Amino acid sequence: ENFPTQHEIETCSVFKTVVPLEDPIITETTSTLQEWGVLWKQLYVKHKVDLFHKLRHVMNELIDLRRQLIQGHLAQDQTREIKRHITVRLDWGNEHLGLDLVPRKEFEMVDQDHISVSELYKLRHGDGCHVPVQHHLFINLKSFTYNTISEDADVFFSLYDTRDNKQIRSLHAQSTLYTHTGHTQKGHIHTQDIFTHPIHEHVKEHDLSSKDLKRDLYIVTHVIRTANALLFLLLRPYGCAVLAMSDVFHTITDLKEEKDFVLKVYTCNNENEWFQIHENIIRKSSTKYSAPSTNYGLIISLQLLRGELDQIRRENQAVFSRALAITRKLGFPDVIMPGDTRNDLYLTLERGDFERGGKSVQKNIEVTVYVLYADGDTLKDCISLGSGEPNTSEHRSFVLYHNNSPRWSEMIKLPIPIDRFRGSHLRFEFRHCSTKDKGEKKLFGFAFTPLMREDGTTLSDESHELYVYKCDENTTFSNQGLYLSMPCCKEDFNSCPNLPSTLPFQRNPKETFWVSTQLCSTKLTQNVDLLALLNWKAHPDKVLDILGQLRHINGEEIVKFLRDVLDTLFCLLDDNTDKYGPLVFQSLVFIINLLRDSRFYHFRPVMEAYIQNHFAGALAYKELIRCLKWYMDRSAEVVRQDHIQEAMRALEYLLKFIVQSRILYSRATCGMEEELFRASIQELFQSIRFVLSLDSRSSETLVFTQAALLNSFPDIFDELLQMFTVQEVAEYVRGTLGSMPSTVDIGQSMDVVKLQSIARTVESRLFFFPESRSILLPVVLHHIHLHLRQQRELLICSGILTSIFSIINTSESSVQEEVEMMVESLLDVLLQTLLSIMSKSQSLETARGQLFLPVQGEYVSTLLSLLRQMTEVHFHHLLNNFHSKEELKEFLLKIFCVFRNLMKLTIFPRDWSVMRLLTSHVIVVTTQYLSPALHKNFSEADFDFKVWNSFFSLTVLYINQPSLQLEPLTQAKRKKVLDKYGDMRVMMAYELFSMWQKLGENKPHFIPGMMGPFLGVTLVPQSEVRNIMIPIFHDMMDWEQRQNGNFKLVEAELMDKLESMVSDGKGDGNHRELFGLLLFVCSLLEKIEQETWRETGISFVTSVTRLMERLLDYRECMKGDEMENKKIGGSSNLMNFYKSEMNKEEMYIRYIHKLCDLHLQAEDYTEAAFTLLLYWELLHWEDRPLREFLHYPTQSEWQRKEGLSRKVLHYFNKGKCWEYGISLCRELAFQYETLYDYQSLSWIRKMEAAYYDNIIEQQRIEPEFFRMGFYGRKFPFFLRNKEFVCRGYDYERLEDFQQRMLGEFPQAIAMQHPNQPDDALLQSDAQYLQIYAVTPVSDITDVPQLERVPERIKSFYRINNVTRFHYDRPFHKGPKDRENEFRSLWIERTTLILSRPLPGISRWAEVERRELVEVSPLENAIYVVENKTQELRTLISQYQHRQHHGNINPLSMLLNGVIDAAVNGGIARYQEAFFDKEYINSQPEDTERIAQLNDLMQEQVHILGVGLAVHEKLVHPEMRPLHKKLIDQFHMMRAGLHQVSGSTCSSVCVCVRVRVQSVCFIFQPSPSSSSLSSIRSTSSQIINSAPSSARVSVYPVFISGSLVSIQSTAGPSYPPPSLPQALRPYRIKPNTTGR
DSSP states (O other), X not given: OOOOOOEEEEEETTEEEEEESSOHHHHHHHHHHHHHHHHHHHHHHTTOHHHHHHHHHHHHHHHHHHHHHHHTOOOHHHHHHHHHHHHHHHHHHHHHTTOOOOOEETTEEOOGGGSOHHHHHHHHHSOOOOOOOOEEEEEEEEEEEESSOOSEEEEEEEEEETTTTEEEEXXXXXXXXXXXXXXXXXXXXXXXXXXXXXXXXXXXXXXXXXXXXXXXXXXXXXXXXXXEETTEEEEEEEEEEEEEGGGTHHHHSSOSSOEEEEEOOEEESOGGGGGGHHHHHHHTOGGGEEOOOTTOEEEEEEEEEESOHHHHHHHTHHHHTSOEEEEOOSSOOSSOOTTOOOEEEEEEEEEEEOOOTTOSSOOOEEEEEEEEOTTSOBOTTOBBSSTTSOOBSEEEOOOBTTOSSOEEEEEEEEOOOHHHHTTOEEEEEEEEEOSSTTOOEEEEEEEEEESBOTTSOBOOSSEEEEEEEEOOTTOOOSOTHHHHTSOSBHHHHHTOOOOOSSOSSOEEEEEEEEEEEEEEESSOOOOHHHHHHHTGGGOGGGHXXXXXXXXXXXXXXXXXTHHHHHHHHHHHHHHOHHHHHHHHHHHHHHHHHHTTSGGGGGGHHHHHHIIIIIOOOTTHHHHHHHHHHHXXXXXXXXXXXXXXXXXXXXXXXXXXXXXXXXXXXXXXXXXXXXXXHHHHHHHHHHHHHHHHHSOXXXXXXXXXXXXXXXXXGGGGHHHHHTTSOHHHHHHHHHHHHHHSOOGGGSOHHHHXXXXXXXXXXXXXXXGGSHHHHHHHHHHHHHHHHHHHHHTOSHHHHHHHHHHHHHHHHHOSSOOHHHHHHHHHHHHHHHHHHHHHHHHHHHHHHHHHSSOOOHHHHHHHHHHHHHHHHOOHHHHHHHHHSOSSHHHHHHHHHHHHHHHHHHHHSOOSOTTOHHHHHHHHHHHHHHHHHHHHHHHHHSSGGGOOHHHHHHHHHHHHHHHHOGGGOOTTSOHHHHHHHHHXXXXXXXXXXXXXXXXXXXXXXXXXXXXXXXXHHHHHHHTXXXXXXXXXXXXXXXXHHHHHHHHHSSOHHHHHHHHHHHHHHHHTTOOOTTGGXXXXXXXXXXXXXXXXXXXHHHHHHHHHHHHHHHHHHHHHHHHHHTSTTSOHHHHHHHHHHHHHHIIIIIOOHHHHHHHHHHHHHHHHHTTOHHHHHHHHHHHHHHOOSSOOEEOOBTTBOSEEHHHHHHHHHHHHHHHHHHTTOHHHHHHHHHHHHHHHHHTTOHHHHHHHHHHHHHHHHHHHHSOOOOOOEEEEEEESTTSOTTTTTEEEEEEOOTTOOHHHHHHHHHHHSTTOEEOOSOSOOOHHHHTSSSOEEEEEEEEEEOOOTTOOOOTTSOHHHHHHHHHSSEEEEEEEEEEEOSSOOXXXXXXXXXXXXXXXXXXXXXSSSSSEEEEEEEEEEEEOHHHHHHHHHHHHHHHHHHHHHXXXXXXXXXXXXXXXXXXXXXXXXXXXXXXXXXXHHHSOHHHHHHOGGXXXXXXXXXXXXXXXXXXXXXXHHHHHHHOOGGGHHHHHHHHHHHHHHHHHHHHHHXXXXXXXXXXXXXXXXXXXXXXXXXXXXXXXXXXXXXXXXXXXXXXXXXXXXXXXXXXXXXXXXXEOOOSOOSSOTTSOGGGSOOEEEEOOSOO
């Protein structure tokens, strides 16, 4: 689609603005759709599917609506409606996408250049005017399904109100339902005769009010069937359906199409209850009606329409093109519209009482209704059964079977022409419908009633009991005068005392008939007093009484005859002014106040039209002025002032009558008595001022009188402008407003009324004239100033100021003097008011979170409006008008404080960027005007630190405020902001730089205090701002160097602020390049002292850059979605930097605790304990007092260290590292013993003992260790191109660990080989992750190795305090031995040496260096056999202690793997390879290793025997065959091993003896056994019964006191080196006594 490109050019000053010719809504829709298109695709990527589909639907709707606008074939109303739909959708999308709010006025975007800031604020937070909306209910009868009616039927609808028990609507959708002539069988219709007839009856309920919608409404449907009674048709009641509107309103309120509903039709069990069947159904009195069959009911569709009927007709042409019936309300609506002509009489046939008349059964009574004129003719088509149906000349009621007291409650409408109403009457004829004999209707009586009484009033709205007169079928009514002369009812009988004795018709005193009527007419009245007023000339002597009764006439009756009543009143005034004047004035006041009622408010235009076009009282103004002045002058004397208050409320229309009367008089007399009229108006205003000047504090009635006058006062300005000049009216108004008492002298309620009157004065047409504004503005500003000083009625005052700024902003004439006036009167008090409001808001925001106060936004927008209107001239006058520098200082501090609060507090919502940007623009422009005054008055000798500091704080806050950060914005939005305002951060940065340079010798006052705030400015990602700040930093360092010879203070301040800011999320990756520019500045310095400073500066910049790198890494790792390992790595990296390079102990301690908290979150309790030990090491057992720090209270150093010790013990206990805790327990025990604190000593000893118990009894899982390599430039600095060893979690295997690490680094590529990466991979812009398992190598010489130590003790030392890990890569050196590959299988063993042992302060430890060795085949065999033996020993020990709870499968599999491998290869292959004589002779240097391998094999066989013995005890009977197989294979394995070892014994014996003697231990031969009996007998000893030839007989045991002697030593130990010296465990010295 091609977008329109026509444009027109507007020239303004030196700029040319290109304005598109297309509609602004089209332009906005186009740009918005383009912006949404990008975001819409991102929704799909982010898996926001619901919003994705909703937005697509809205975008399609906008495209279609935009197309309709472009085509331009719409009417004006249609265009307006489409624009409304477009803006609703645009605002919805912007809100859900998090985009900015678009301020609108009349559906179009507002240009903030052409509107005041206050008006812009009101567009979002102003109170909209709630205009009452008419509602219309559309009903469509779609189908009526029935199976029991064999006749035609009519359907009646009505809206029923259960609260008032009356209908508020009545309508009739009559449709003849033709039936098939089916054959019946046993009273039932055949299946093929069940008939569903579609009906399309369309009914529209008109003028439903909001009040009606809140009622308890029901749609009531009555079904009346037409029965065939031989020779005539008979209407009979059939059924009723009810639908509760409360159930359907919420479903049809927001729908734009019809909604279907199904109504069940219930039948009445007793026809006597027919009149209230709908009430029984609503009340659910189920015994009085019968439920329908399942396939019987009505289907209707409903739709709720809003707005004026003409508008709805245009918008729903398809609906109105059908046969649509419009039904109006019974009675007048809530709002009566002028010109709404109606003349409807609603008649309800209620009930009757009739005699049986000699019949054996009761009658079937039918009522026939006729409307007859005075001449006896029947009025044609004056009876309506329902809306949309043709009118008839007679109506026949339905018949209730055999009922002499029928109750119909049947309503009909009588639309009688107005000219036929007088003299017409109703006649009701009663017939008995016999279904036997001849089947005929017999007339037996009649009743009648006239429609209008003799006094001209119509039939009253009530129930009427009519007389029933006898007659028969032969009676003729050709001469209606015969019965019209008779009384129709009891009231008529009482008013006719002289009735003749014989009447043409005899009344049956036992028979009566009740009807009720309701008149809805704008032409006829039922009020006698109103008719008497209109016909006053017939009774001139009763005029005074008639005028007195006018106040008691119903308002509906008066507004219907408004013009006639007014003509009558002014006719009376002209007839006798002195006699009727006061009463006519009172009556006129009553009528005027009547129009203030919301029901009759729409008749105000009728009143105004009357005054302009029909009013002819040229002399009336004199009496009206006289009466009005008389009322005002008596206000100080009269106690009851109701009549005075009513006159004050009617002031507007009284002035309209006065002015129009004077115009008529002046026109008739060519301007005579002009001076008298002016004098009378002048006197009238003097009376007004007199009323307002009275002290009302002691009189509540006087308060109401003054309030009524003030409310009406602004409404008379337009009338006065017709007779006086603008200046004259303005003077009248100024004098009146000035006469009002001050704020102190009146109560709060009167204060509000006074301000409201001033507000309406400002909004009046009078205030728009510049000549009147210059007169009125001073008095208005005076009152506002007083209120702001006292902080009273702030919202009303802000509304007045908003109106003033709106007028000034749109004024075409010069407003310089007016702005000057406002600046002098308001600026200072506005600042003071805002500071007070902001102080309250800040306290509330602190207490309740983010809070928005409307009054705060009002006054902010008011202040911005004033500052925006101020020019350079205004600022010049303002700054020069201060009497002293102290006043100027106070003003500058106020305005700077307000500006700072504007950026700190949440004044405007985040999505209101238009308002935020406009605020920023006003602030920067104002600051540019104020800064010269700051420099001029407070520099050099007059330097004032407080003002300058306030200025610098403001500039820093301004540049850092989020709304000005353009980088996160879309490109289109960024360009829009830059085109409108430029980069306001740069503007303020230049202002900051300029003022810094003007400080001169006063710069040291802000060093290093402003270093931190200025650093915050450099963290803004805007290169120009950073370049502006570089000289300031250079200046600060230079001044510090001059004063102190160094810039340690600057450095310390900078480091602290840098850390706090980056930790809070500020700064970016380019910031580290900023300080590199300082080196360029330093290289330009030529002086010698600056050369020294240059070297120091380079060192300083380098330190800052390195700190920045780590801080940015830390910030990146601490993001909310990052994994714990990255957070821990970043924290420990920064912590080590503060300790090693920065030597900042406090920051070091802070990050110790941050790291500890991260460990606790990850439940790494051992690492948390080691981390806290770092702080523990810094403390000493001294009583030096320590200040409150972090979460520690003020306490002594000893107390803090003790508390830390207890916390570390707790973490070691939860991490199951009791060995480390024992050393700490001993340290604490020593301190307690020194202090004789035996209670604490007892507690710590018990804890130590519990730790020993835990070591013996509790099981600990051995974790696996993994080596990780992070290669590529995309990793953080602390990981980039480095390798680490990680201690895995319990039960975590290599696959699980790899998956976890790839989850933490989702962008990383997993390397599938263990080879070292090349340089290209290290420098690539990617992430490569290399992971494989490694084996810990314990480098502790004192690890217990003797057999009697429990396996769980030894396993702890194998995997803890480890700094060396290795992994193996097998390869064949030389040609591969084809017979036995083990002879040539070498191992390349890589050993990784860590920078610190594991476990430690992190699960990760960096690899410091690596070592590479090659392991020979024999050494590899020794290593494999030894490891497998250790694995067997560990598992067998666990089964002996019942730690596997009966699951023997792991032991079975391990035994089977070792024994079966040995039979089929395994050890046998090692025997073949290394026990061969040829190999022994060829490798004499391996003799000792061969002997060691032989011993290990023998040991493994022994342990296998023990394992089989344990297996035999635990094996399940079903697994016995496997156990027998293992025993057989074990015998074969052992026999083969003895055979081989025997042949090699002589070769290695000598060497073995020498080796043994060298370590001073004696080896003994292993006892042989040919059976498992010896194994079974010693199985309880497990590993402790290992053969002496395999192990020495003396054990250095750490736990058992009977086997060791303990001595303290300072020598090497096996706990981690990171433990303090005092915590290292005692060394274990072997006992040499021979045990």
